[in-house]
Amino acid sequence: MRYSQYLLPTLKETPADAEVISHRLMLRAGMIRKAAAGIYSYLPFGLRSLRKMEQIIRDEMNRAGAIECLMPMANPAELWQESGRWEKYGQELLRFKDRKSADFCMGPTHEEVITDIVRNTVNSYKQLPLNLYQIQTKFRDEIRPRFGLMRGREFIMKDAYSFDLEDAGADTSYSKMYQAYRNIFNRCGLKFRSVEADSGAIGGNFSHEFMVLAESGEDGIVSCDSCEYAANVEKAELACRELQTPVAVQELRKVETPAQRTIEEVAEFLKLSPQQLVKTLIVQTSDDQVIAVLLRGDRELNAIKLAHLLDVDWALMAEDDVVKQVTGAPTGFAGPIGLKIRIIADTEIKGMADFVVGGNGVDVHFTGANQDRDFTISQFSDLRQAEAGDPCPRCEGGKFESWRGIEVGHIFKLGTKYSEAMNATVLDDQGKSQPLVMGCYGIGAGRTVAAAIEQNHDENGMILPMPLAPFQVLLTMLNPKDDLVREAAEKLYQQLLALNIEVLLDDRDERPGIKFKDADLLGIPLRVTVGARNLKDGNVELKIRKSGDMSMTSLDDIIPQLQQLVADGLAFQAGN
RNA sequence: CGGAGCGUAGCGCAGCCUGGUAGCGCGCUUGGUUUGGGACCAAGAUGUCGGAGGUUCGAAUCCUCUCGCUCCGACCA
Numbered sequence: 001m002r003y004s005q006y007l008l009p010t011l012k013e014t015p016a017d018a019e020v021i022s023h024r025l026m027l028r029a030g031m032i033r034k035a036a037a038g039i040y041s042y043l044p045f046g047l048r049s050l051r052k053m054e055q056i057i058r059d060e061m062n063r064a065g066a067i068e069c070l071m072p073m074a075n076p077a078e079l080w081q082e083s084g085r086w087e088k089y090g091q092e093l094l095r096f097k098d099r100k101s102a103d104f105c106m107g108p109t110h111e112e113v114i115t116d117i118v119r120n121t122v123n124s125y126k127q128l129p130l131n132l133y134q135i136q137t138k139f140r141d142e143i144r145p146r147f148g149l150m151r152g153r154e155f156i157m158k159d160a161y162s163f164d165l166e167d168a169g170a171d172t173s174y175s176k177m178y179q180a181y182r183n184i185f186n187r188c189g190l191k192f193r194s195v196e197a198d199s200g201a202i203g204g205n206f207s208h209e210f211m212v213l214a215e216s217g218e219d220g221i222v223s224c225d226s227c228e229y230a231a232n233v234e235k236a237e238l239a240c241r242e243l244q245t246p247v248a249v250q251e252l253r254k255v256e257t258p259a260q261r262t263i264e265e266v267a268e269f270l271k272l273s274p275q276q277l278v279k280t281l282i283v284q285t286s287d288d289q290v291i292a293v294l295l296r297g298d299r300e301l302n303a304i305k306l307a308h309l310l311d312v313d314w315a316l317m318a319e320d321d322v323v324k325q326v327t328g329a330p331t332g333f334a335g336p337i338g339l340k341i342r343i344i345a346d347t348e349i350k351g352m353a354d355f356v357v358g359g360n361g362v363d364v365h366f367t368g369a370n371q372d373r374d375f376t377i378s379q380f381s382d383l384r385q386a387e388a389g390d391p392c393p394r395c396e397g398g399k400f401e402s403w404r405g406i407e408v409g410h411i412f413k414l415g416t417k418y419s420e421a422m423n424a425t426v427l428d429d430q431g432k433s434q435p436l437v438m439g440c441y442g443i444g445a446g447r448t449v450a451a452a453i454e455q456n457h458d459e460n461g462m463i464l465p466m467p468l469a470p471f472q473v474l475l476t477m478l479n480p481k482d483d484l485v486r487e488a489a490e491k492l493y494q495q496l497l498a499l500n501i502e503v504l505l506d507d508r509d510e511r512p513g514i515k516f517k518d519a520d521l522l523g524i525p526l527r528v529t530v531g532a533r534n535l536k537d538g539n540v541e542l543k544i545r546k547s548g549d550m551s552m553t554s555l556d557d558i559i560p561q562l563q564q565l566v567a568d569g570l571a572f573q574a575g576n
Numbered sequence: 577c578g579g580a581g582c583g584u585a586g587c588g589c590a591g592c593c594u595g596g597u598a599g600c601g602c603g604c605u606u607g608g609u610u611u612g613g614g615a616c617c618a619a620g621a622u623g624u625c626g627g628a629g630g631u632u633c634g635a636a637u638c639c640u641c642u643c644g645c646u647c648c649g650a651c652c653a
Contacts, residue, residue, distance in 0.1 A: 012602070012614065013588050017646050037645065143577075146647085261653060279653065303651060317651050332653045358653080385651095479611060513613040520613090531612060541612090 001471070003506045008045050010518050020216050022453035023148025025462045029522050031470075038145025038153035040446075045522070048470035049449045050156065054135050056187050056467060057158045057443055064180035066131040066160050071113045073137060077103035079112040083421045094141045106139035111418045111440060114161045118436065119424035125165045125434075128426065129173055133160030135445065149450040150406070151218075156446045162439040163419075165428060170437035174413050177441045181210050181409050182576075184443065189465030190452055191574040193405060195221050196231040207412040210443075211405025212451035221405045222386045226398035234304045236386035236400070237393040243351035250354040250368030252337075258363045261332025263297040266365060270356060274298040277356045278349060278369070280334040282323045282341075286313035290326055292336060293383060294345035296352065300385040309344070309381050333358040336375040337366060343375065346383040406451040407444075414438040456546075461521035463546050466569025471504040473562055474524035476515050478531035480507050488555065489530040492540070495559050501566055520545070525569055526562060 009030040018024040026032045031046025042050055058068065077095070080086035086093075086105075094106040107113065114132060122130060135158045145153050162173035178194065185192045190212050197209040209232055211221050223230035231237070260269045267274045277297030283306065284290055291310070295301055306315045320331050326341055327334045335358030336343050349371065357369045371377055392398030419425065419436040428434050449468060456463045466472060473496060477489035489505065496503040504524060506515050512531075519527050529541040540558055543550045544565075553561055 009586095011587065016582090016588070019647075034645095144647095263653075281651080281653070283651090301651060315651095317653080320653095323653080330653095334653065481611090511611055511613090511615065513611090513615080516613045518614085529612080533612070 001504050003504060004508050006045075006504070007043060008522075009043070010521055018148060020147045020150065020454065021457055022150065022216075022450040022462075025453055025457060025521070025523075026148060026450065029462060032149065038142060038151070040149060040152060040154070042446075045470045046449075049464065049468050050445060052468050052470075053188070053445045053449050054156075054158070057135065057184055057445065060180045060184045060187070061133050061158070061160060063183075064131075064176045066133045066162075066177075066180075068134060069117075069132050070134050070136060071107065071110050071117075073107055073139070074104050075107045075110075075113055077105065079116055079422075080105060083112050083115075083418055085112070092140045092142065094139050107136075108138055108140040109440075109442070110134070110136075110159055111161065111414070111438075112422070115418045115422045115424045115436075115438070118161075118163055119419075119422060122163065122436075123426055125426050125428050128436075129162060129164045129169055131160055131162040131173060131177075133158060133441070147216075147450075149446040152446070155444060158443040158445055160441040162441070163424075163436045164439075165426065165434060165437070167415075167437055170413060170415075170439055174411065174439050177411050177439065178208060181208075181411065181441070181443070185210055185212070185408070185448075186573045186576060188448065188452060188467055189569075189572050189574055190448075190455060192408070192576055193221060193223055193230045193403065195223070195235075195405070196229075197235050197410065207410060209405075209407050210409030210411075211403070212408050212448070212455055213403050214406050214451060214454040215404055216454050217404035217406040219405050219407055220402060222388065222390070222400040222402050224392040224395060224398040225401050227392060227395040229392055229394040229398070231386070233386050233402075234302065238347075238382050238384065238386055239391035239393045240347050240382060241391075243347065245350055245371065246353040248353045248368075248370035248373055250370075252369055252374050253367050254359055255365055255367055256363060257333075257359075257365045260363070260365075266356065267297065270365075270367065272356060278336075278352065280336055280339075280358055282318040282326055282334055283315050284318040284322060285310055285315045290318060290322060290341055291315075292326075292334070292339055292341055292343045294336060294343065294349050294377065295384055296346065296348050297356075299346065299348070300387075302383060302385040305381070305383050309379075309383070327358070327360045329358070329361050333361060333364065335360050335366060335369070336377075337369065339375070343377050344379040344381060344383070345371075345377045347380050348384065349377070350380055406447070406454060408448040408451050409441075409443040411441040412439060414440055457523070460517075462523035464523050464525070466525050466566065466572065469523070469525050470502075471524045472502040472526060472566045472569070474504050474506060474519055474522065474527045476506045476519060476527060476529045478512055478515070478529060480509055482532050484535055485530055485532050488535055488540075492528065492530065492555070492558065496562065499559070499563060501562060526565055528558060528562070 011028040014024050015027045018027055030043050032040045034040055096104055138157045139154050142153050145151055164170040164173055192212045194208050194210050197207050220233040222236050257266055260266045263274050263277055263279055267277055274297035278294050279297050281293045281301055283293050303315050323331045353370050354368050356365055356367050359365045388400055388402035390400045416435040424436050425433045452468050453462045475493055479485050493505045523545055525545050527543040538554050539552045542553050
């Protein structure tokens with residue numbers, strides 16, 4: 001491709017409304033342009049990366065035995081009503097009517113459509129297993145789209161759905177996808193972790209998220225430093241050693257703590273560390289229970305674990321007036337002593353004695369508080385958020401490391417939730433009707449490209465890994481008006497094209513400074529500069545974008561060198 | 577959904593408080609000089625000032641409504 005004939009509108013200035021680096025760079029490098037909040041066009045340069053991402057996905061999905069199809073974006077309401085999600089999905093589901101006033105929605109995911117297809121076309125266990133996928137534009141009317149392609153409303157996703165007769169088969173399908181996903185992100189040259197995750201609203205038995213590691217990631221994850229265990233902090237279990245409750249030695253004493261509300265304030269005021277305090281959280285649940293939860297002072301509640309324990313949809317910190325009603329005190333002074341509501345505690349509390357708790361009154365706390373003696377805990381459970389340094393639940397001696405991650409893939413074992421709701425069954429070898437056991441598997445294609453930029457950039461621009469880079473080689477013709485330079489660059493250009501190396505020839509009549517700045521911004525992995533100065537010695541300059549290494553190479557050697565570097569770049573896998 | 581902010585040339589912004597011919601930088605066009613890290617000189621083009629209504633002799637500016645966009649928050653005890 002010749003730059004002079006391409007559409008590659010780079011921006012010198014950073015667009016004001018782009019917050020994260022990938023968004024800024026994708027706008028500046030002319031990859032995307034915004035059409036509306038959370039809705040973007042891909043310009044040619046961005047599309048090239050996206051297509052590469054899609055092709056890697058396609059390759060690995062096909063290799064894992066999945067079959068590509070393409071479903072409609074406009075989904076008829078009936079299917080969604082049948083699964084019950086027309087009501088449940090909420091405002092994220094963009095609904096509209098056609099000219100006959102029939103209800104439709106833009107598909108945010110396609111369990112309904114695929115299940116409908118399969119129930120109408122698959123009747124026998126002999127047709128199983130089946131795994132169908134598509135790469136398609138999805139629409140979710142997010143409350144708050146942000147970060148460019150990272151959290152858009154319209155986005156391109158690969159979604160796959162597996163169908164098996166039995167649970168064991170579904171597990172096999174799941175693990176094939178797990179491996180395919182690892183291959184995909186490895187081939188992209190990304191640093192990532194596959195983590196155990198909460199299956200959330202989609203439901204199902206178990207699931208893994210694939211997280212590209214990046215500072216700006218929206219999710220916290222932990223991984224064990226000595227075994228394979230890795231999980232989203234929302235889900236991460238903690239090793240629960242048997243804890244002995246120490247013998248109480250202190251007496252319960254009420255102390256004045258004027259205007260000391262937070263754990264830090266109270267600890268400071270009493271000259272204790274936060275670990276010697278127990279915080280009491282008043283929690284409200286989706287089924288209107290009000291419960292007290294005890295945690296060590298320096299710990300954070302994991303509301304998702306709590307919701308699972310209580311078997312409710314959600315559990316949130318109670319409103320101030322509820323706290324006041326239950327504890328008789330404003331927020332900041334809640335404590336377990338004298339509470340009439342159910343008290344549950346994090347496992348860790350079992351190993352504590354003589355601690356400080358809120359006094360359920362303005363400006364008072366108790367010191368020397370002890371369980372059983374002073375109040376009763378009805379249940380212990382793992383309720384706190386995992387942190388770096390916490391012990392691994394799966395191995396001896398392993399400790400958690402923590403990371404920020406961008407969720408680029410998520411796989412779920414769905415079970416029979418949709419097949420039962422939508423009556424998708426096949427006959428087994430006994431002639432008996434069985435609901436299909438399903439799995440679903442998603443990858444955000446655009447988001448993965450954005451995540452790759454988050455992980456690979458510097459102050460001058462992006463540094464996409466070779467497999468995702470829009471072009472492999474940038475051939476910079478320094479002065480197109482110089483006949484020798486032009487002819488040498490043109491010749492190299494033709495040679496590279498003949499070798500199927502993806503080359504962008506910067507043949508613009510621009511000053512060198514502009515070309516070099518654009519080159520760094522665009523982040524094409526290999527840059528060859530043809531300039532009069534070196535050409536008179538028969539040389540061109542090769543710069544590796546990632547390392548910044550520059551070297552002089554003769555016109556004869558440059559082509560094989562590039563071939564080798566491209567091949568190496570495509571084979572590279574970040575250590576995962 | 578709660579809070580904050582912003583809509584003025586393709587992009588980044590000033591002007592608004594205190595109403596009176598719509599500006600600056602970059603980009604773009606033309607000519608010239610320049611040519612290894614975002615050059616210089618000269619001449620030029622480009623605006624429903626987000627929209628509607630109101631106040632006024634006169635509105636980018638004041639008032640009301642509205643639309644769009646962005647950021648922060650939604651586990652603090």
